[in-house]
Amino acid sequence: MTTPRHAACAGRERGPVPIDPREPTARVFRDLRTTAGGLTSREARRRLEVHGPNDLPHHAVREWPVAWLRQLTHPLALLLWIAGVLAWIVGTRELALAIVAVILLNSALAFWQEEQAEQAVEALGDYLPQHSQVRRDGRPTRVLATELVPGDVLLLGEGDRVPADARLLSGALEIDASALTGESSPVERTADLPDTARRPVDSPVLVFSGTVCTGGSAEAVVHATGRHTELGRIAMLSARVRLAESPLERQVRRVAWLIAAVATSVAAAFLPLGVLAGLTWTQAFVFAIGLLVANVPEGLLPTITLSLAGGVRSMARRGALVKRLSAVETLGSTTVICTDKTGTLTRNVMRVLETRDGVGAPASPRPEFALAVARCTTADERTNSGDPMELALLAFSHSTGEGLSSERRDAERARLFRFDPHLKRMTTVDHLASRYVAHVKGAPEEVLPRCTSARGAGGVVRQLTGQERSRLLDVVNEMAGRGLRVIAVARRDFPELPADRERAESDLCLFGLIGLIDPPRAEVAAAVSACHAAGIRVHVVTGDNGRTATAIARQVGIGGDQVVDGSELDAMAETDLDELLMSGQEIVFCRAAPESKLRIADALHHCGQVVAMTGDGVNDAPALRRADLGVAMGASGTDVAREAATVVLTDDNFATIVSGIEEGRRVYDSVRKFVLYIFAHAVPEVLPFLHFALSGGAIPLPLTVLQILAIDLGTETLPALALGRERAEPGLMDRPPRTRSDSVVTRRLLLRAWGIMGVLSGILVLIGFFAVLLAAGWRPGADVSENAVLHHAYLQATTVTFLGIVFCQIGTAFASRTQYVGLRDIGLTSNKLLLAGCAFELLFAAAIVYLPPLRGVFNTAPPPGWTYALMLPFPVLVWGADELYRRLSRARTSRSRRP
Incomplete structure (x- = not known):
C-alpha cells in the first residue's frame, strides 16, 4: 500500500x-x-x-488575433471606425483609408506594448x-x-x-x-x-x-x-498578478465614452429637429451624420499616442526606459513611492567611515589593526570580487599604508573558519614567524563576549570589565543608529595551531571597532524633498536591517516615522495595514519577503493610491507587476525584475524616479491641453449644422462634412502634437498628486473649451459666413445650388467658415498652452513646434483653398480679400477671452488663500 x-x-x-x-x-x-x-x-x-x-x-500563449482585436475595439478606436465609415459613405475614400491606417497603427503599437509587458515569467x-x-x-x-x-x-x-x-x-x-x-x-x-x-x-x-x-x-x-x-x-x-490599468488609460476610456455620448446625442436630437424645421427624413439623416463626424475628434488617439511617445524619449534621455507608453503618465499621478534602499537611495559602494580603539575611543588605526582587518577577509581586490564589505575593508587597510596582497594573505593562512550567519563572525588563523595568530571579525554583540582584554590608546592592553563592556555596547548602538554597519575586530596569539574554532575564538583581545556605510546618493535628498513638495509619500521597503535602513532613510529626508519588520507585517491584519499606510507616516518596512512587498502594493492600491514600487531582485517581480508602476534597476537589477517592471532605471537612481514624476505630470498636463484644444473646435463645427436645421434649410449649410474632416485630420493635428511637447508650467511639482477620480475632462476644461473659446469661435465664423453671403446679395431662402447665381458666393462663404475655424484654432492653440498662468509667464515663442504647426496649418488651409485639385475635392473657392482683414483678429479675440478668464481665476484663487 x-x-x-x-x-x-x-x-x-x-x-x-x-x-x-x-x-x-x-x-x-x-x-x-x-x-x-x-x-x-x-x-x-x-x-x-x-x-x-x-x-x-x-504564461499560456495568447491568441494574438484576439489580443489585437481588443485593441481594435477600444472606445476611441470605435469612434475612429465610425468616422472612417462615415467618410466612406460621403465619398471621401482617401480620408476613410487614412483613418483606418491610424487605427491599425495605434492598435499594433498598443498590442506590441502589451506583449512586452507579459515577458516577466518567461525571463x-x-x-x-x-x-x-x-x-x-x-x-x-x-x-x-x-x-x-x-x-x-x-x-x-x-x-x-x-x-x-x-x-x-x-x-x-x-x-x-x-x-x-x-x-x-x-x-x-x-x-x-x-x-x-x-x-x-x-x-x-x-x-x-x-x-x-x-x-x-x-x-x-x-x-x-x-x-x-x-x-x-x-x-x-x-x-x-494582473497588470493594473493606468490612470490615463482609464481617463482616455472615459473621454471616449463622453465623446461618443455627446456625438450620438447631438446627432439623434438633430433628426426630429431637422424634420420639424422642414427637412426631409433623408436630408435630416445625412446632416445628422455630418454632426456625428463634427463631434468625433479623429486626431485624438494618435495625438495622445505620439505625445506619450515623446514623453518616453524624454525620460530615456533622463535615464529611465519606459516599456508602456501609459506608464509615463502613471508616474505623474504617483501618490506613494515604495523604494528599496541599497543602490537606489545609496550608492551600493561600502566604505569605512570611522574607527574606534579597543575601549571605544575614536582613534586612527594602528598598523597591527589594519593588518588584522586585511587578514580576516576572503575577497580579492585584484578582481574586485567577493563580499562588498570585505572589499571596503581591504581598501581601508591599503589606505593606511599597511595593505596586504591577497596572495601573501592566502599563503600565510593556516586555517579559515568562514563567516557563520548564526555565530555572526569569521576567523582566520595565520602562520606568522614562529607563532599562529587568530584574527576574528564579526558582529560586536558576538565578538565582545569572547574578549577578555582590549587594546586602547598607545597600544596599551588592559582587562575588560563589565562596565567597559556595557560602555562599548553603547558605542556600538550609537554608531549603528547613524546607519553604520559596525564590525568588531579581535586577535589572539597561539604557540601552535588551535585545535578547533571554539579555542581559536576564545580569550580574545579586542583591537577595535570599524563603522562602514553605504553612503546615500548626493542627489537623493533633493529628490525626496521634491517628492514631499509634490505631496508624495516615500516608504522604504527593503530586505536589509531595520536600524540601518531607518538611518539611511532619515539622512535623505524620508521620515522613517515607524519601522515594521517583515514578521510583524505578516502578522498584521488587513485593516491595520490599511490604517498604517493611510496614517500619513513614512514607514520603513525591513526584512520584507516577496509576499510582503506584494501585500504592501495591494494594500496601497486598495486604499486608492497610485503606487510606484522599485526593486531589483527575483523576489521583487510580483510586487513590481502588481504596483501601478514597477520600477526596476537597470545597472544592478536582475533580468526578472527588468521584465516585470514597466520602467527601468539605467542609473539605479531614486532621483531619476522624481524626474520621471515631473515628466509624467507634464505629459498629463499636455494631454489635457490638447483635449482642450480639440474640444474647443466642436462648437464652431456643430453650430453651422444647427443653423441649417433650425432654419429649415433657409440658411444654407455653412460647412461641409469634407471640410470638417479636413480640419479634424489636417489643420488640427500638428498644433495638437506641439501642445503635447509643451514645457512644464511653473509650480508643476508644487501641486498635490491627482486622485484616481480626477478626470482629464473637468468642468473647468469644458467651460473653457465649449463655453468660452468654442462659443466665441462659433460666433466669429458665422459672422464671416453671413458677411460674404450678404455682401453677394443673398437673402434667407435664396437658391445657392450648383447652377444658381449665388453658388460661387456660397462656396466663398463656406470657405470663409472653414478658414475662420482655422484662424480661431491658432488662438485656441496659444490659449491651451497654459492651464493657470499667463502666456507671458511661459513665453510667446518658447514652443517652436507650435509655431511650426501653426505655419503648416495655414499652408494646408491655403492649399485647400487655392490649389484647383483640392478645391474640387473640398468645394472651396478663394474668398474676397477683405475677408482676411475680418478674420485676422480672430486668433487674438479667442486667446484674449481665455486669457481674461484665467486671470480672473488666478485673482479668485489668490483672494481665497488670504487669511
Missing part, C-alpha cells in the same frame, strides 16, 4: 508531495527514496515523467543553468538542468548557479542569494550547521534555485524542481 508521502509517484497528474528538507539527511533520503550515491538513470527518467521537467511555469527561466553536475548510477555525470528530478544528488562548486532547491549533504558554500532574498551580502551554507532559522530561505542547510555559488564546494540532494521551487513559487505569483 502506498503511503501518502510517496503517493506522488502514482501518477504525474497528482504532482509531487512536499517533504520537509530540513529534517535529518537520513529522513530526507527516506522520503525522497534516494541515497548519497544518487539515482539510477532509469529511475531518473521515470521520475521525470512523474514530476515533469525542471523549468518554470510559462525567470534565465536563472536556470543549461547543464548541471549530478551523481547518477554512482558516478558524476553532466545532465540538462531541465532533466533534474527530486532525489538527484547535485555536485556544486564555485561559480555554479543552483538549478533546483536542494538540501546540503556535505561541504560548505558561500551563496549569493540577493536575487531571491534581497540581502546584499553572501551567506554561508554548511551541511552540518544546526538549523534554527525561522524561514526556509534562511536555513543554513538549504540552497535554492536561481542563487549563485560564490565559493566552496558541496553535495546536495534535490527536493523540489520547476514550479515547486522557491523561484517557481515567485513565478506563480507573477503569473497570477
Whole structure:
C-alpha cells in the first residue's frame, strides 16, 4: 500500500508531495527514496515523467488575433471606425483609408506594448543553468538542468548557479542569494550547521534555485524542481498578478465614452429637429451624420499616442526606459513611492567611515589593526570580487599604508573558519614567524563576549570589565543608529595551531571597532524633498536591517516615522495595514519577503493610491507587476525584475524616479491641453449644422462634412502634437498628486473649451459666413445650388467658415498652452513646434483653398480679400477671452488663500 508521502509517484497528474528538507539527511533520503550515491538513470527518467521537467511555469500563449482585436475595439478606436465609415459613405475614400491606417497603427503599437509587458515569467527561466553536475548510477555525470528530478544528488562548486532547491549533504558554500532574498551580502551554507532559522530561505542547510555559488564546494540532494521551487513559487505569483490599468488609460476610456455620448446625442436630437424645421427624413439623416463626424475628434488617439511617445524619449534621455507608453503618465499621478534602499537611495559602494580603539575611543588605526582587518577577509581586490564589505575593508587597510596582497594573505593562512550567519563572525588563523595568530571579525554583540582584554590608546592592553563592556555596547548602538554597519575586530596569539574554532575564538583581545556605510546618493535628498513638495509619500521597503535602513532613510529626508519588520507585517491584519499606510507616516518596512512587498502594493492600491514600487531582485517581480508602476534597476537589477517592471532605471537612481514624476505630470498636463484644444473646435463645427436645421434649410449649410474632416485630420493635428511637447508650467511639482477620480475632462476644461473659446469661435465664423453671403446679395431662402447665381458666393462663404475655424484654432492653440498662468509667464515663442504647426496649418488651409485639385475635392473657392482683414483678429479675440478668464481665476484663487 502506498503511503501518502510517496503517493506522488502514482501518477504525474497528482504532482509531487512536499517533504520537509530540513529534517535529518537520513529522513530526507527516506522520503525522497534516494541515497548519497544518487539515482539510477532509469529511475531518473521515470521520475521525470512523474514530476515533469525542471523549468518554470510559462504564461499560456495568447491568441494574438484576439489580443489585437481588443485593441481594435477600444472606445476611441470605435469612434475612429465610425468616422472612417462615415467618410466612406460621403465619398471621401482617401480620408476613410487614412483613418483606418491610424487605427491599425495605434492598435499594433498598443498590442506590441502589451506583449512586452507579459515577458516577466518567461525571463525567470534565465536563472536556470543549461547543464548541471549530478551523481547518477554512482558516478558524476553532466545532465540538462531541465532533466533534474527530486532525489538527484547535485555536485556544486564555485561559480555554479543552483538549478533546483536542494538540501546540503556535505561541504560548505558561500551563496549569493540577493536575487531571491534581497540581502546584499553572501551567506554561508554548511551541511552540518544546526538549523534554527525561522524561514526556509534562511536555513543554513538549504540552497535554492536561481542563487549563485560564490565559493566552496558541496553535495546536495534535490527536493523540489520547476514550479515547486522557491523561484517557481515567485513565478506563480507573477503569473497570477494582473497588470493594473493606468490612470490615463482609464481617463482616455472615459473621454471616449463622453465623446461618443455627446456625438450620438447631438446627432439623434438633430433628426426630429431637422424634420420639424422642414427637412426631409433623408436630408435630416445625412446632416445628422455630418454632426456625428463634427463631434468625433479623429486626431485624438494618435495625438495622445505620439505625445506619450515623446514623453518616453524624454525620460530615456533622463535615464529611465519606459516599456508602456501609459506608464509615463502613471508616474505623474504617483501618490506613494515604495523604494528599496541599497543602490537606489545609496550608492551600493561600502566604505569605512570611522574607527574606534579597543575601549571605544575614536582613534586612527594602528598598523597591527589594519593588518588584522586585511587578514580576516576572503575577497580579492585584484578582481574586485567577493563580499562588498570585505572589499571596503581591504581598501581601508591599503589606505593606511599597511595593505596586504591577497596572495601573501592566502599563503600565510593556516586555517579559515568562514563567516557563520548564526555565530555572526569569521576567523582566520595565520602562520606568522614562529607563532599562529587568530584574527576574528564579526558582529560586536558576538565578538565582545569572547574578549577578555582590549587594546586602547598607545597600544596599551588592559582587562575588560563589565562596565567597559556595557560602555562599548553603547558605542556600538550609537554608531549603528547613524546607519553604520559596525564590525568588531579581535586577535589572539597561539604557540601552535588551535585545535578547533571554539579555542581559536576564545580569550580574545579586542583591537577595535570599524563603522562602514553605504553612503546615500548626493542627489537623493533633493529628490525626496521634491517628492514631499509634490505631496508624495516615500516608504522604504527593503530586505536589509531595520536600524540601518531607518538611518539611511532619515539622512535623505524620508521620515522613517515607524519601522515594521517583515514578521510583524505578516502578522498584521488587513485593516491595520490599511490604517498604517493611510496614517500619513513614512514607514520603513525591513526584512520584507516577496509576499510582503506584494501585500504592501495591494494594500496601497486598495486604499486608492497610485503606487510606484522599485526593486531589483527575483523576489521583487510580483510586487513590481502588481504596483501601478514597477520600477526596476537597470545597472544592478536582475533580468526578472527588468521584465516585470514597466520602467527601468539605467542609473539605479531614486532621483531619476522624481524626474520621471515631473515628466509624467507634464505629459498629463499636455494631454489635457490638447483635449482642450480639440474640444474647443466642436462648437464652431456643430453650430453651422444647427443653423441649417433650425432654419429649415433657409440658411444654407455653412460647412461641409469634407471640410470638417479636413480640419479634424489636417489643420488640427500638428498644433495638437506641439501642445503635447509643451514645457512644464511653473509650480508643476508644487501641486498635490491627482486622485484616481480626477478626470482629464473637468468642468473647468469644458467651460473653457465649449463655453468660452468654442462659443466665441462659433460666433466669429458665422459672422464671416453671413458677411460674404450678404455682401453677394443673398437673402434667407435664396437658391445657392450648383447652377444658381449665388453658388460661387456660397462656396466663398463656406470657405470663409472653414478658414475662420482655422484662424480661431491658432488662438485656441496659444490659449491651451497654459492651464493657470499667463502666456507671458511661459513665453510667446518658447514652443517652436507650435509655431511650426501653426505655419503648416495655414499652408494646408491655403492649399485647400487655392490649389484647383483640392478645391474640387473640398468645394472651396478663394474668398474676397477683405475677408482676411475680418478674420485676422480672430486668433487674438479667442486667446484674449481665455486669457481674461484665467486671470480672473488666478485673482479668485489668490483672494481665497488670504487669511
